[in-house]
Amino acid sequence: MILYLMKRMAGACVVLWVIITITFGLMHAIPGGPFTQEKKLPPVVVAAVEERYHLNDSLATQYWDYMKHAAALDLGPSYKYPGKTVNDIIAETFPVSAELGLISLFLALGVGVCAGMAAAWRKNSWVDYSMMVCATLGVSVPSFIIAAILIQLFAFTWPILPAAMWHGPSYVVLPALALAAQPASFIMRLTRSSILDALAQDYIKTARARGVGTRSLLIHHALRNALLPVVSYIGPLAAALLTGSFIVESIFAIPGLGRHFVTSIYNRDYTMILGITIFYSFLIIMMNLVIDGIYPLVDPRITLQKRKGE
Amino acid sequence: MNTLLDIQNLSISFRTYRGVLEAIHHVSIVVNKGETIGIVGESGCGKSVTAHAVMKLLPKETAIYSPDCKIMWEGTNIVSFTEQEMNALRGQDMSMVFQDPMTALNPVLTIGDQICEGLVLHRRISQQQALYEAEKLLRAVGITAPEKRLHQYPHELSGGMRQRSLIAMALACSPRLLFADEPTTALDVTTEAQVLYLLRSLQQKLGMAIVLISHNLGVIAQMCRRVYVMYAGCVVESGMVEDIFDKPAHPYTNGLLASLPDPEHKDKPLQGISGQAPDLFHLPEGCRFYPRCRHTMQICMKQAPPCYDLGKGHQAACWLLCPERGKYNEIT
């Protein structure tokens, strides 16, 4: 068990190293370096800036420095916000994103699984059809369009909710809906099809032959088997919420990390982009580790040491 | 009254994307209390569909019961029963042992959970008591260390052990009728013998009726009192096991028996049945067996044969048995 955990940790470290190397490499592939801009800066300023950020050192030294700092969880200074480090900004803005993200995560999981169950239970009824129509729309409409529609409907046509900013519970509703809509639709489709799959299995027939009622059949027998694909989707779900947050936070003007990321892309704030990318990657890798831990709880066939099909 | 189950004129069709397909056609089967009957035939002939149809386990969306069919359970027609009414019957009065022990157990629930489920449901006892009962059941079907097995998951048991657990599960509420749908096909020969022996001894103890479905004539001969032979969805011959094996009246039964190896006459060549079972979408007109029959006559290609009674409950559906045929023989 401990050995396994250590192995996984080592694996995660390798992945992180690959990530940092790729990001570092990409950053230095920029022709002319990060401070070459449309506006020409005076050579003295350029030299001073390059001195300050050690851009004159050899690439190997810079890489080594960056790795050392990253290992110490220090993602460096921001180019565009002098005096602030990337760490400062993450610490400042991430709690907001985390709150929104977690609410959306539970919203997507709850709504998706329940709706999927309902659709599977009432297969080929109007419940099923209307849910499937919603879910298909949900996966094929980009989240910024959903956000725009939500704002138009609930902030302007019927002004019952705030259109932007972040000052309390009522400010969470629209962004959380916009963020959760797409993953919820996906989870719904996933749940529905995997429940139908599970219901077609032989053991369901055995259970029916024992006189088990429809409700118990669904909840006791099919759902747990059907949850496996849903659990393994939580990792990609977290990633989807992350990237979704870039858009949703920008549209709703929420002072979270996602909006900051988008701003730093507009500003070409390279250390910021790199730092946040690494931070996000780290987050998702950790998320995957946690999910691997949850897996055996759902499926007794999977032990931590051996995942099915590996 | 001695009849437990009386299936009359049962026809089942399935809606498929290629159109409607009739899987079994006018099947009539009688099961008496405490007796073992066998249903035998090639794979795809409708044996399992018949059993599943009686327990109403066929998918509701695709399976159609013919309007004139009757399934009389102790004098009550259960064709029109709702799912709830069936649930009261299933597991309690009739239950089933399935073919493949590898897939018939829910992988995420323990053996104990799955056995107790039926007990709690039908006997209305507590989970605690049910576990106690389940342990007794597992011991009765010959599983060693049952208290340990109760808390294990299906993937931790061997195939034979899973099949025993399935039998324990089916017998949990002492049903009066047990469908055994090829219970030994997935097992190796030694386990097969054990399972069959187990079934027979439990039957004697509990006095239940068994419908044994198999393509293995040896198993049928060993276990059953009466036999139904099915071909392409129809019962072609039925009767006492000794009549079927000693005086088969239908050429298909004859062919099945001739394809068994006979250890006493090793030099006698084995005779199979030529051709293959028909695709149910492209059934021949007239008798369904004529393309493979050795005795095909003109009439076989035009009209399906009626059932002829040969006495002592021995019946067969073949034109060879038609009394009119004697006249032809006289002329020629």
Next chain:
Amino acid sequence: MDTRDFEPVDPKCIVPIRIPPQTLRSRGWRQMKQNKLALLGLGIVVIMTSIAIFGPLVTSYTYDDQDFAMANAYPSPLHWFGTDSLGRDLLVRVLYGARISLSIGLAASLINLFIGVIYGGIAGLVGGRVDRIMMHIVDILYSIPMLLYVILLMVVFKPGLLNIYIALGIAYWLNMARIVRGQILSLKKQDYVMAARSYGTSTWHILTRHMIPNCMGPIIVTLTLSIPEAIFTEAFLSFIGLGVSAPMASWGVLTSEGINSMRSFPFQLIFPAAALCITMLGFMFLGDGLRDALDPQNQREGNR
């Protein structure tokens, strides 16, 4: 009934009943035809593709014709979809957007296909240690959130059509590689491949006659579903300012421009958004239908 009915028939005269053979393909097509949604999807995809190809040829404006006198004009017979803030005809821009968005979807998917099939094919065919190492690399890459790296790539390279093709193409081949490799591995174990090998069929023959046709189903399905994903990703990139550069415009660019003026000129959002969503729906329906029809694992009846 007369006595002649009982005349025996010579077994040689009995014509065996011919059962028309059913290939997976004919069976798949039959299932597709019954799936109305999939047909609808196919229709949408075909229409959108022809619009993308021929649409811009028959219009009287070009995508960068500016007409400040007509800026932000509402839809009218002159400009069916209205005009944008620079007075450019929105219909024409949506038609050109179709070209750009669909070409991004197609190009990215084809690059995926190319890399994925080669990578997955090599891993699956060679097997053993090579396979283990190659799949380990895929696993590592898999746990990296790819969209972030597409963003990074786009930040580093200049935003532009070609770079979008490349960035999307090289980021999303992992899935294809996994599917191809899994398919080939399971095919290698199939009895008919063993059988073909046992009577001395050449490797090339096994590959072209047995492996590739049987891989086609999942590959086509993955390909179909990766097109909307690429279009989606491009729309996302456009939204955060990393899309194709002006004056060209994809649907993503048009939509995000539309959001900015949504309050005053809703039509500027509605038309490109509708085009985008309808196309996505079309590909989704088509992909789902193809999966139901072509996936050999999914041949159970009544289970969609």
